[in-house]
Amino acid sequence: MISKxxxxxxxxxxxxxxxxxxxxxxxSEIAEKEHIPQKFLEAILLDLKKAAILSxxxxxxxxxxxxxxxxxxxxxxxxxxxxxxxxLLPCVTYKYYERCEECKDEATCGIRDVFYNVRNRTVExxxxxxxxxxxxxEHLLSKE
Amino acid sequence: MISKxxxxxxxxxxxxxxxxxxxxxxxSEIAEKEHIPQKFLEAILLDLKKAAILSxxxxxxxxxxxxxxxxxxxxxxxxxxxxxxxxLLPCVTYKYYERCEECKDEATCGIRDVFYNVRNRTVExxxxxxxxxxxxxEHLLSKE
DNA sequence: TTAAGGTCTATTAATTTGATAGACTAACTT
DNA sequence: AAGTTAGTCTATCAAATTAATAGACCTTAA
Numbered sequence: 001m002i003s004k005x006x007x008x009x010x011x012x013x014x015x016x017x018x019x020x021x022x023x024x025x026x027x028s029e030i031a032e033k034e035h036i037p038q039k040f041l042e043a044i045l046l047d048l049k050k051a052a053i054l055s056x057x058x059x060x061x062x063x064x065x066x067x068x069x070x071x072x073x074x075x076x077x078x079x080x081x082x083x084x085x086x087x088l089l090p091c092v093t094y095k096y097y098e099r100c101e102e103c104k105d106e107a108t109c110g111i112r113d114v115f116y117n118v119r120n121r122t123v124e125x126x127x128x129x130x131x132x133x134x135x136x137x138e139h140l141l142s143k144e
Numbered sequence: 145m146i147s148k149x150x151x152x153x154x155x156x157x158x159x160x161x162x163x164x165x166x167x168x169x170x171x172s173e174i175a176e177k178e179h180i181p182q183k184f185l186e187a188i189l190l191d192l193k194k195a196a197i198l199s200x201x202x203x204x205x206x207x208x209x210x211x212x213x214x215x216x217x218x219x220x221x222x223x224x225x226x227x228x229x230x231x232l233l234p235c236v237t238y239k240y241y242e243r244c245e246e247c248k249d250e251a252t253c254g255i256r257d258v259f260y261n262v263r264n265r266t267v268e269x270x271x272x273x274x275x276x277x278x279x280x281x282e283h284l285l286s287k288e
Numbered sequence: 289t290t291a292a293g294g295t296c297t298a299t300t301a302a303t304t305t306g307a308t309a310g311a312c313t314a315a316c317t318t
Numbered sequence: 319a320a321g322t323t324a325g326t327c328t329a330t331c332a333a334a335t336t337a338a339t340a341g342a343c344c345t346t347a348a
Contacts, residue, residue, distance in 0.1 A: 002232045004337065010255055011246065026293065035246035040338055046295070059346030060292045075258060088146045102155065102179035108285040110278035111154055114219060118269050125262050134254035141252040148306065170324065184307055190326070203315030204323045 006082040008036045009044050010075065016054070017070045017131045024056065024063030044082075051081050070131035076123050086126065087119040150226040152180045153188050154219065160198070161214045161275045168200065168207030188226075195225050214275035220267050230270065231263040 011034045019025055027045060031038035045064050048054040055067040066073070079086060090098035091106060092115045103109055155178045163169055171189060175182040189208050192198040199211040210217070223230055234242035235250060236259050247253055 001229065001234070003335090007233070007244075014255065028293085033246075037338060039340080042294075043338095049294095056294060057346080058292085058294050058344080059348090061347065062293050062345090064294090085145065089151070090145070100151075102177075105286075108282050110281035110285070111158065113281050113285060114269070114273040114278065118266055121265055121269065122262055125258070125265065129258040134258065137254035137257050138252050141254070141257060142249075147304090172324090181307060183309080186325075187307095193325095200325060201315080202313080202323085202325050204317070206315075206324050208325085 002079060003083050005040075005044060006079050008034070008041060009048060009078055009082055011036065012041065012045065013048070013053070013066075013073060013078065013131055014134055016064065016066050017135055020066060020070070023065035024061075025065070026063040030064070047081065048078075051077075053077075053081075066131075070135070071133070072130065074127050074130040075134075076126035076129075079126065086123055087115065089115040092116045092119050146223060147227050149184075149188060150223050152178070152185060153192060153222055153226055155180065156185065156189065157192070157197070157210075157217060157222065157275055158278055160208065160210050161279055164210060164214070167209035168205075169209070170207040174208070191225065192222075195221075197222075210275075214279070215277070216274065218271050218274040219278075220270035220273075223270065230267055231259065233259040236260045236263050 012030050015030050015034055016023070016025060027042055028038060030036065030045075031041045034041075036044075045054060045056070049056055049064075052067055053073055054064050056062065056064045076086060085093040085096045087093040087096075089100075089112065090096060091100050091103070091109075091112055099106070100109075100112075103112075106112060156174050159174050159178055160167070160169060171186055172182060174180065174189075175185045180188075189198060189200070193200060193208075196211060197217055198208050200206065200208045220230060229237040229240045231237040231240075233244075233256065234240060235244050235247070235253075235256055243250070244253075244256075247256075250256060
């Protein structure tokens, strides 16, 4: 399961995408509309800012806005930012690699092979899921 | 990431599969060979027994053995047993379903759509990964 | 210069994870 | 029947992680 932090981050980003034309948008609006504890959301948006996904303006008329294009922000990146690796085993991660102590030969480990394929397919799907495509899906789904 | 409990369970099951001809096998042997804390492993094997995946014999010459055929034990079932749902969001699980409070319409939620597809593909791959196929993969990989 | 709105630091409660200890029960062996 | 082997059950615990809250502080627009 992804953490609430990641879930909230995704919700906030989708909200910002849908209201891109009214940017910047203040934290309290996002918190209220998306049912996120405001203080918790502040920390999340700050992390997204540090990751150069969002930017902000202080003072009256300020708020948060997308720094990148919606099509350039995908769920794989967001999930990695808050929850770390997407892989289900440390030995099939890219950046957080850790060897299994009991593993005799990684290259021929059948378990690793399974989780390696799962990871690759999952990352593929999450990379495809950028903010623009998520909003687009909603339009498609509501027409069915 | 899967928990150590799940990882240990998988390792123990693969070990039992590879040494099926010598069944039953005592806990201490599995613990030692797979580098699992013995007491921890006892609880794990007990859970697998309750799930009717393993069975055991007490006393001298006793130990644990597979109750089902290796081809009938897959990683999806094992993971669900110890870590619960495989899905990354509560709203796309089968048995542990929970609605997102802020969600206006689940049927048209773009985020849900992504995670729904990820879940389905992941479960598919993990169901394919039964113990027999894992051991088979190892043989194939070592011949490359 | 004042109100709006983001930033930073600390703290905390709850939950989950990983692990350990010890008493107890069942079954095989002599 | 006694002794040994091996699984079972109950309780407990430390550490890590997650989710959330509080409050002081800094910036900027009007």
